[in-house]
Structures are given as C-alpha cells and as structure tokens.
Amino acid sequence: MSLFSGWRAALRIARRDAMRAKGRSALVVAMIALPVLGVTAADVTYRSATPTRAEELTAVMGAADAQYTDPGLGRVPIQQVPDQSAWRSGDEAAGPRQGEERKPVDVPATFPKGSRFLTERSVPASVTTAHGITNTEITELRTADRMLRGRIELVDGAFPHGKGEIAVTEAFLKSSGLHIGSRLTVRGPDLAYTVTGSVELPDALGKQTLYADPGAVIAPWKAAADRDDRILPPNPNRTEWLVQGPKGAGVTWPDVLAANEKGVLVLSRRLVLDPPPDSEIPLASQMSGRDDGGLVMSTAVITVVAMTVLEIVLLAGPAFAVGARRSRRQLGLVGACGGDRSQVRAVVLAGGVVLGGAGTVLGVLLGLGLTLVFRPLIEGYTGNRFGGLTLHPAELLAIALLGLVTGVLAALVPAVMAGRQSILESLTGRRGTRRSSRVLPVLGSLTLAGGVAIAVYGGVSGETPLVAGGSVIAELGVLACIPVIIGFLGRLGRRLPLTPRMALRDAARNRGRTAPAVAAVMAAVAGTVAVATYASSAMAEQDYDYSPVLTKGTSALVAEDPSAARKLPGARAAVERNMPVSGGRSDVGRVWAGSDCYVYYQEENGCGTLELVKPTGKGHTCPLKGRGAKELAARLSAEEHKRLTNSPACMDEYMSLTSFGTDTNKIVTGDASLLSAYVKLDDPAAAKALKAGTPVLLNPAYAKNGEVTLKAVHTYNPRDKKNLALHPGKARTTTDRLKVYVAPAKYTATPGIRMIMPQPTAERLGLHTQIHASVYTTTRPPTEAEKQATSAAIDQAGGSAHVITENGSSSREDAILLILALFAGVVTLGAAAITTGLAKADAEADLTTLAAVGAAPGVRRSLSGFQCVVVALTGVLLGTAAGIVPAVALRLLDLRDAMGQMRLQPLNSAYTPIVLPWLTIGLLAVVVPVLAGLLAAGLTRSRLTLSRRAG
Incomplete structure (x- = not known):
C-alpha cells in the first residue's frame, strides 16, 4: 500500500469516526476553533484599527x-x-537677536x-x-x-x-x-x-x-x-x-x-x-534613528502564538485521547487485519487533521464575522474609525495552518499511545496499568525553583527578558508537577462523602485526561493573576503618588479675582442649588502683606510677601535635601523612604501644590467649620483655639516650642493708591512669633492649607485678608450636566468664580481587572466543562455500574458537579501561585528603576508596593468553581439508560 493510499484510508476512517461521535467531535472542533477565532479576530482588528501612513x-x-x-x-x-x-x-x-x-x-x-x-x-x-x-x-x-x-x-x-x-x-x-x-x-x-x-x-x-x-x-x-x-x-x-x-x-x-x-x-x-x-535633505545627517520596537513586537507575537498552541494542545489533547480509547476496538481491528503500528498512529493523527481542519476553517470564518459584527463597538472603544476591514491573506493562512498543525500535535501523544497498545488489549477493552513517572515531578520541582530564581534575578538586575523567560520556565515546572499534585488530591478524599471522593479518585486515576485540563485552567488564570497583580500594584502606587487638589469628598467655589470675590454670595447660591452638596459651607480667606501680588502679578517687585519661616534642626529640616541626601536615599528601603517623604519635615518639599486659589505660603483665614468640613479635624481644642484667636498649624515642622515665626514684607505698589494712603512711608519687614495650636502630623498633607489663622489675628498683625472661596462637602462627584448648570447659574449671578472638585485618582483599571477576571472565568468554565464531558464519555461503564448497584439518580449529577469543581479549583489555585511570580519580578524591576530615580532626585518616590488583587482571586477561586460545578450538575441527566451487553 502506498503512503498516499494509506493516509487516504486513515482520513476516511477518521471522518467516519468523527461523524459517529458527533458530540466528542464537536467538542474538539470547538476547542480548536475558539483560539483560532480569537487570533483571527485579533489580527484583523489590529490591522484594521492601525492606520497606514496614508x-x-x-x-x-x-x-x-x-x-x-x-x-x-x-x-x-x-x-x-x-x-x-x-x-x-x-x-x-x-539664536535670535534681542530686541529684534x-x-x-x-x-x-x-x-x-x-x-x-x-x-x-x-x-x-x-x-x-x-x-x-x-x-x-x-x-x-x-x-x-x-x-x-x-x-x-x-x-x-x-x-x-x-x-x-x-x-x-x-x-x-x-x-x-x-x-x-x-x-x-x-x-x-x-x-x-x-x-x-x-x-x-x-x-x-x-x-x-x-x-x-x-x-x-x-x-x-x-x-x-x-x-x-x-x-x-x-x-x-x-x-x-x-x-x-x-x-x-x-x-x-x-x-x-x-x-x-x-x-x-x-x-x-x-x-x-x-x-x-538623504543627499537632498539638509537635516538628514542629524536625524535620530528609529525606535526599533521589532524585538518587543516579535516577543509579543511569539508569546500569543505559543499560548494559543498550548491552549489547544492542553484542551484538545485529552479529547483525542478519550476518542482513541473509545475507538480502541476499531484500532485493534486495524492491527488484527494486518495494519502496523504506523498505520494505527495514522488513523489517530488523521482525526487531528480532519477535526483540526474543520476547527480551523470554522474559527477563521467566525473570527471575520465577529470582527464585522463588533466593529462599531471596537471603533467606539479605540476612539477611531477603521480605514477599512484590512485582511492580510498570508497572515490568515498562517493562522489556519497554525490551527491545523496544532490539531495534529494534540493528537500526536494519543496516536503514539494507541500505536503502543497491544491488539489483545484493544480488542478486549482492557486499558492496562501505567505507573506514573517519578523523574518528571523532580525535574518539575527543579525547573520551578530555577524559573523563580531567574525571574527574581531579572527583576533585581533590570533584565526584562530574564523576567519573561524565568516566568515561563517556572510555569513549565508547575505543569510538570500537576500529575503528582492530582495524585495527591486523590488521597485527600478518604474521609469525604461518596461523590466528592469518587470525583477526586477519578481525577487521580485518569491523570492523562485531568492534568491537561487543569494545566489549561492554570495557564489562563496565571496570566490573569499576573496582569491583575501588576495592575493593582500600579494602582496602589498611583494612589500613593497622587496629589489631591482638595480633601476627599469636597468641592470648592473659587473667585477668579478679588473683584469677583465680592460677588461670591450669588455664586454660592448657584452652587448650593445645582451641585450635590451636603451640610453647610465653610468660607476661606486669603492672607497677604503689602500690595496683593495676586493683583499686581506683573510688578512683583512692588508686592509684599508673607511666609512661615521653617526652623532648622532635627524634625524641621528634611534630610532628603542638601548635603548627604543622595547617600541617605541610597541606603533607604522603599518603605523607609515612604515614611520619610510623608513626614512633616519633607512633606512641603515635594507637595507644594496650592488649592482653591491659596498662595504659596498656604496660610488662610477660617473658623472652626473649616476644620471639620475640609480638614476633617474634629478636635474641640483646635476649634477653641481658633475662637480665641490662636492659629492652627497643620504642619508641625514649622513650629518650635509651640510657636511659629511669621515674616512679612509690607511693600506697596505705586498703583495701589488705596493702600498707599492707608500705609504711607517706606516698605517695612516684620517678624512675629505666634503661639499656635499644633495639629497631629497626619493633617500635614491637607491640600492647600499649612496654617489657619483667625481673621482678627491677621488684622492685628497688619495683614490684609479677603474671603475668596467657599468649601462644600459633596455627597458624590458632580456630573458634567451639573457642572455646566452651575457655571451658567454663576454667570447669571454676575460672578466670575469657578468650581473645582476632588474626584480622587483614576480608577479606570478596575474595569481592566474585571475584564481579566471574566476572561479567566470563561476559560476556567470551558476547561472544566470539557473535562467533565470527557469524564462522562470516558467513564460511562463506571456510571452504568453505579446505576446497576442501586446508586440514587442524583449521584450522577453531583459526581459531574464535583468533577468540574476539582478541575476548576485545582487549576485556579495553581494558576494563582504561578501568576504571582512574573508580577513580583516585574515589580522588582519597577523598584529598581524607582530606586535609580530616587538616587538622582532623593525626594522622588520609590514606593512600589506589591498588592494582590483579592477580589479577582476570590472571584476565580470561589465563584467560578462553584458556578462550574452547579452548571455541570444542572446540565447532567440524573437517570441513565442501561446498555445491553453486546454478544
């Protein structure tokens, strides 16, 4: 028989076998089509959404x-x-000539x-x-x-x-x-x-x-x-x-x-x-080289392709193995009729060709169709229209070949096992006994330890390829250990009720079917947990580095200029009528000496100045500034640096932002309502101090022995006729020592305020004040419509004030974490459902025996449910552990970069936390396995039709 005719017969047998076992064939086709669909849709979407130069x-x-x-x-x-x-x-x-x-x-x-x-x-x-x-x-x-x-x-x-x-x-x-x-x-x-x-x-x-x-x-x-x-x-x-x-x-x-x-x-x-x-371009010799992102793109493409191949092989491989076992009598007849081992293998491989080809064609067509259907949603998400549906035939052909080859690879191991099986075992239906490899788990453990070490070293040394390579090696080590882990789980069911004990033992006895499905779940969950851990850690870092303009849950009405401050009553009514404010308001006043630089900003030499003089010495001077700062920063850990930059001595050195129109000195006038509504300081002693005319200092670093030094330069601009008449004479400088109430250090970071001074105290010191803002507590962030309505009402009231709100740092990444969790959940449900379906097909004889010995009808349902839970829960837990490795390594890489920046600028934050996404992990570890088990139990028939023994 020629090679061509032999393969033609094998393909014909495989096609007929696929048509006889339609359910199992549909399962394999779906497993091959789904990844091909995803890669096709991603390729077409990327090519269509990426505009050409034209x-x-x-x-x-x-x-x-x-x-x-x-x-x-x-x-x-x-x-x-x-x-x-x-x-x-x-x-x-x-350079340009001056005055020209x-x-x-x-x-x-x-x-x-x-x-x-x-x-x-x-x-x-x-x-x-x-x-x-x-x-x-x-x-x-x-x-x-x-x-x-x-x-x-x-x-x-x-x-x-x-x-x-x-x-x-x-x-x-x-x-x-x-x-x-x-x-x-x-x-x-x-x-x-x-x-x-x-x-x-x-x-x-x-x-x-x-x-x-x-x-x-x-x-x-x-x-x-x-x-x-x-x-x-x-x-x-x-x-x-x-x-x-x-x-x-x-x-x-x-x-x-x-x-x-x-x-x-x-x-x-x-x-x-x-x-x-280039010879005609005068600037050609000075053109910077292009940023070659080819290596990064190639690495990403290879990773996606590898994950696709792994997913198909892990999920479709057990289906081919079960198919080969279900068809072992047929394969035995091929051998009994004179077929050699290669021809038996060819029959199983032909199944991979037939089902892989069907899955590939279906996946490519569905990928194109779904891209067309979801094109408006994709365009809305990306913010730009497709130039057209861009198809690259060579890439689509490569994707199709990938699906076909992967289908054959998924059938390769079952084909080799079928070729090794004796004709007698095939005809009698005996499976034989195979001992688990003792070498594989040892190699897996060594590989896992080596991969973790490589990934951590890559993060510490700044070698990104080592981080990626080490993470992959660690995941392969876990894959090698999965059969042993499943075997260990089988021993845990000794004291469990009947159905969970049977589910664990069935998983341990049929590791060739269970291990790949667990590995597929683990691969999906590991990627999700890795990205989610890195994203949640980055969010925590952003939250730490975020500098709010107001305290949380507040909004401020700010006058555009001193003349607008006189029209604040009408603007306040507009805010209170249109914004979601709660409670009363607190008015904030500016304090200045001499002529107001807020007005005469173009003639600063004619303006007065006002500042709090910071004492020197320990507790007052920030050690991250001046001599020895870089050496100190190099010795500090990230947590120590965080505590130091948050200390009162260093806080104003890098958080000097002003809010609601306050000056750089951040001294304001206000009463006790400002303490409770804005500062969130509910302290009767502080309120009593303000009422008695004593300022409240929020940053203890400016106080020494309970007093602060206030330096004022009273200079009056020639254009300030009113103040010149009230304050004739030359400019003067005053330095006052004021007794203050020092608030706890945690209020140092209050946006826009360093010290609250009672208005009578400011006037006694010869300073000028003016109410120029009002602060409100809001029940929620205002909508765009409410902001527009408020602006219109303020304009109608004749004011030129504006409203600023504090919404906190961006939390858009929460949606990304949810999408990742849903993706991993779908893969987990799919893999668990596949394994459950294979288990039912593979263990039909066991289920028949259960029914024959009088097992209740509900046992079949509960057994299917627990089989699904075993696969889902085991894969999720292993995937969580595997996914933390690359996330930690990447955060170590970020920490290294942050420490380098800190050594250049000691006040730069080096805070790079590692925060686990507990909500995502909980959703995957609890909700998804339980849902998988309930779905499997609900979709399984409780009663079994007993088959008659053949012969």
Whole structure:
C-alpha cells in the first residue's frame, strides 16, 4: 500500500469516526476553533484599527496635498525632514537677536503657483449648552469643502454655511444635551449660532469641538472686543493652511525647501509616502534613528502564538485521547487485519487533521464575522474609525495552518499511545496499568525553583527578558508537577462523602485526561493573576503618588479675582442649588502683606510677601535635601523612604501644590467649620483655639516650642493708591512669633492649607485678608450636566468664580481587572466543562455500574458537579501561585528603576508596593468553581439508560 493510499484510508476512517461521535467531535472542533477565532479576530482588528501612513495623513489633511504651519519664528529660515518629525531654525546656533522684532510671514505666498488652499484657525471659547455653560474649542474651517473629506465627516444634518451657523462633533452633542437646530451662544461677545449638523473626526471620535465657516466667529468677536473694553479679544491657538497643489503635481521637495527659507513648516503627502534621498535633505545627517520596537513586537507575537498552541494542545489533547480509547476496538481491528503500528498512529493523527481542519476553517470564518459584527463597538472603544476591514491573506493562512498543525500535535501523544497498545488489549477493552513517572515531578520541582530564581534575578538586575523567560520556565515546572499534585488530591478524599471522593479518585486515576485540563485552567488564570497583580500594584502606587487638589469628598467655589470675590454670595447660591452638596459651607480667606501680588502679578517687585519661616534642626529640616541626601536615599528601603517623604519635615518639599486659589505660603483665614468640613479635624481644642484667636498649624515642622515665626514684607505698589494712603512711608519687614495650636502630623498633607489663622489675628498683625472661596462637602462627584448648570447659574449671578472638585485618582483599571477576571472565568468554565464531558464519555461503564448497584439518580449529577469543581479549583489555585511570580519580578524591576530615580532626585518616590488583587482571586477561586460545578450538575441527566451487553 502506498503512503498516499494509506493516509487516504486513515482520513476516511477518521471522518467516519468523527461523524459517529458527533458530540466528542464537536467538542474538539470547538476547542480548536475558539483560539483560532480569537487570533483571527485579533489580527484583523489590529490591522484594521492601525492606520497606514496614508490614512494618518488623511486624518490630518483630508484630501489636501500638504499642510503648511507657521511655527512663529518670523522670517527665520528653518530646516526640516520630509515627515516633519524633526526640524530646527537655520540660525538656531546664533539664536535670535534681542530686541529684534520678528516680521510676520505671508504663508500663502509660499504656496506653489496655482494652488488652492483652506485656512484653519482655532480659538478657545466658553459656550452655552442645554445644561448650562462649558469650555470648548471653535475652529474656523470651510468644512463643506471636498478637500476635507476623510478628515471631517458629516454624520447628520448639514455643514454650516454663513455666519450664523455652526457644526459640532457627536461627542460635544452628547455632552452638551443639544441637538440639530439648537441655538448656542459664544460667551463674551455673546454671538449666537444655530447647530446645523453633527460631524465626526474619524481618528478622534471622542473630541469635543465646534466648526464654523471662516469669519463667522473670530472676526465678529474681535470687532465686539474693539467696541467694548469689557470683552476680552479672541486668542487663536493656531493657524494652519491645507493646500492642494497644481493638478497632478502635489507639493514637491523644492516647494518645501522654498517655504522653509521663509520660515514655514510643510507636511507633504507626496514626500511622506515617497521621501527624497538623504543627499537632498539638509537635516538628514542629524536625524535620530528609529525606535526599533521589532524585538518587543516579535516577543509579543511569539508569546500569543505559543499560548494559543498550548491552549489547544492542553484542551484538545485529552479529547483525542478519550476518542482513541473509545475507538480502541476499531484500532485493534486495524492491527488484527494486518495494519502496523504506523498505520494505527495514522488513523489517530488523521482525526487531528480532519477535526483540526474543520476547527480551523470554522474559527477563521467566525473570527471575520465577529470582527464585522463588533466593529462599531471596537471603533467606539479605540476612539477611531477603521480605514477599512484590512485582511492580510498570508497572515490568515498562517493562522489556519497554525490551527491545523496544532490539531495534529494534540493528537500526536494519543496516536503514539494507541500505536503502543497491544491488539489483545484493544480488542478486549482492557486499558492496562501505567505507573506514573517519578523523574518528571523532580525535574518539575527543579525547573520551578530555577524559573523563580531567574525571574527574581531579572527583576533585581533590570533584565526584562530574564523576567519573561524565568516566568515561563517556572510555569513549565508547575505543569510538570500537576500529575503528582492530582495524585495527591486523590488521597485527600478518604474521609469525604461518596461523590466528592469518587470525583477526586477519578481525577487521580485518569491523570492523562485531568492534568491537561487543569494545566489549561492554570495557564489562563496565571496570566490573569499576573496582569491583575501588576495592575493593582500600579494602582496602589498611583494612589500613593497622587496629589489631591482638595480633601476627599469636597468641592470648592473659587473667585477668579478679588473683584469677583465680592460677588461670591450669588455664586454660592448657584452652587448650593445645582451641585450635590451636603451640610453647610465653610468660607476661606486669603492672607497677604503689602500690595496683593495676586493683583499686581506683573510688578512683583512692588508686592509684599508673607511666609512661615521653617526652623532648622532635627524634625524641621528634611534630610532628603542638601548635603548627604543622595547617600541617605541610597541606603533607604522603599518603605523607609515612604515614611520619610510623608513626614512633616519633607512633606512641603515635594507637595507644594496650592488649592482653591491659596498662595504659596498656604496660610488662610477660617473658623472652626473649616476644620471639620475640609480638614476633617474634629478636635474641640483646635476649634477653641481658633475662637480665641490662636492659629492652627497643620504642619508641625514649622513650629518650635509651640510657636511659629511669621515674616512679612509690607511693600506697596505705586498703583495701589488705596493702600498707599492707608500705609504711607517706606516698605517695612516684620517678624512675629505666634503661639499656635499644633495639629497631629497626619493633617500635614491637607491640600492647600499649612496654617489657619483667625481673621482678627491677621488684622492685628497688619495683614490684609479677603474671603475668596467657599468649601462644600459633596455627597458624590458632580456630573458634567451639573457642572455646566452651575457655571451658567454663576454667570447669571454676575460672578466670575469657578468650581473645582476632588474626584480622587483614576480608577479606570478596575474595569481592566474585571475584564481579566471574566476572561479567566470563561476559560476556567470551558476547561472544566470539557473535562467533565470527557469524564462522562470516558467513564460511562463506571456510571452504568453505579446505576446497576442501586446508586440514587442524583449521584450522577453531583459526581459531574464535583468533577468540574476539582478541575476548576485545582487549576485556579495553581494558576494563582504561578501568576504571582512574573508580577513580583516585574515589580522588582519597577523598584529598581524607582530606586535609580530616587538616587538622582532623593525626594522622588520609590514606593512600589506589591498588592494582590483579592477580589479577582476570590472571584476565580470561589465563584467560578462553584458556578462550574452547579452548571455541570444542572446540565447532567440524573437517570441513565442501561446498555445491553453486546454478544
């Protein structure tokens, strides 16, 4: 028999066997199709969502040939590379001459002769909405022009035409509550416009901006400002020109060089797609090399492919093994009829070809279909439209071959085992007895220990490849130990009830079926736990490094300037009416000496100053500043550094942010309500001190023997006529020692406040005060609609105050952790269900025996449920342990980098905690196994139809 005819017979037998055992065949096809589906969908989505260079240019300039930009250097020659990624001014070495007035550039004069162009100008503006008022950007651009197709697309309505019309993006329409036909007003000049249509930017779907025709906004705004001094003139952010060169010519390199000579930057489509030789580019010799991310991308691709192969082999392999055992009589007949071992193996391998091919085709087709179905959701998540559904036939063919080859690999071990089985055992149905390997667990333990050591060493030494390699080696070591672990679990069931004892013993007796499924669960859970642990640890680090602008659960109403402070009563009513505030308010006052630098910020030499003088010595001077700071930082552990940077002596050295308009000295006036509502200091002694005129100091490092030193320079600006009349004479400096109430050190980090001074005390010291903010406690973060409504109400009250809120650090990663947990849960449920189905197919004779000896009908259900729980729980626990290894190694790598930064800047935080995602682990370790067991028990028939003995 020829090789071809032998394989043809094997394929025919495999196809007929697959059709006879439809359930088992569908299971194998699903196991091969699912990973192929995922890889296909990921490949098509990545290729479609990643814009080509031509698509990137279309997103920038639409159908134009080039984008011209004035960098603001005047007529100074510049040099650039074709893609505008690098440029410099031609006289950069000499630098601009002081006092030289740079002449503006006539940019349109640099366009190629015969060109057509559009002018684009953008200006920040405050506009009315359905909810109130919001800040946004308005762009003057003729959006109806065909040159902009591909950059700005009309979604609904019509493009604006004329000076009273405007178009808005879909994101702005949703946020503002407006609709097509609504009227909005540009505040300041009070220009009204009608919303004629909604548009979208294919590369920035979430951007909120408005579009009007040239001359519709900026020119009338400027005219209104010229007529009324109270209206601030428009301040355009940028001006650009989109140019369409002479027909068929585009914008050439000589055109770019000519524009560069006059100080204009040019981004030409033709030159980016087909750049000139380096010999023609003056800046080519100074171009930085490209950042080669090929190694990282190749590593990621190899990892994904390896995980896909491993997942298929681990899950589909046991199915082929069970299939081979179920077909052992047929395989025995092949041998009895003269077939040799290679032909028996070929029959089993042919099953891998048949089922692998079916799974591959199904997976590729479903991957393409799901990408099409979920394309709108993917585009909304990524924030940009696909340029088109991009298919790479070579990559899809490689994915299909991967699925086919992996199906064959999954059948390889069962084929070898079937080839070794004697004909007598096959025909009589005896399985024989195989002893477990004693060498494999020893090698696995050594591999596990070596992998952990390599990963930890990689994290400590900063070698990322060692971290990845060590983690993989450690996981392989755990895989090698799984059969022994399962055998040990079988011994734990001696004192358990019947069904869990049978489930454990069945898992231990059939390790060839149970171990791969446990390993598949472990692989999925390990990756999830690794990413979740790293993400939760990074979140804890971000929370630690986050500098709040207000204390938690508070909002502040802040006056824009001293004149607006007098209009705070109306603004307070607006906040209390529209914001989710609770309880009363607390008013905050500014304190200053001499003329107010808040007003005369352009003439600081004529302003007074006020500061708390920090004493020197231990407990007052931060040891992380000055001589010996770097040496000290090098000796500190991350936790010691954390405690030191959080100490009162060092807190203000790196957390000097001000809040709600406070000055850099962070001295405010207030009463006891400020202590309870904002500082969260419920101390009757502190409230009593304020009432008695004693300041409350929140940072103990500024106090010595219960007193602080307050230094004030009383200088009055010549423009400050009122204060000059009240305080004639020369500038003077005063230094006062004040007895203070020192709050506990934990209140040192209160945002924006270092010391609260009673207003009578400030006036007694010759200082000036003014209430300029009010602090509120909020029940929840305000919505965008509530913020817009509050801004509108404040504007109607005639105030120019604004509201700031404290929402805490971002917790977006919580969604990522939930998605990871769901992914691992689905894989765990799938692997457990597969193993349970295989166990039922493989142990049909045992179940028949149970029914024959009088076992209750519910035993079958509970046995299936406990079999599922055994696989799921064992895989989750092992996966959790394996996943912690790479996470810890990566955090050690982060710690090494943080310690290096700390040695350069001793005040930099080196806090890199390792935080386990207990919610994710709990979901996987408790909820998923229980759910798997309940589903398996619920979907299993309790009654069994006894089969009649053949023969």
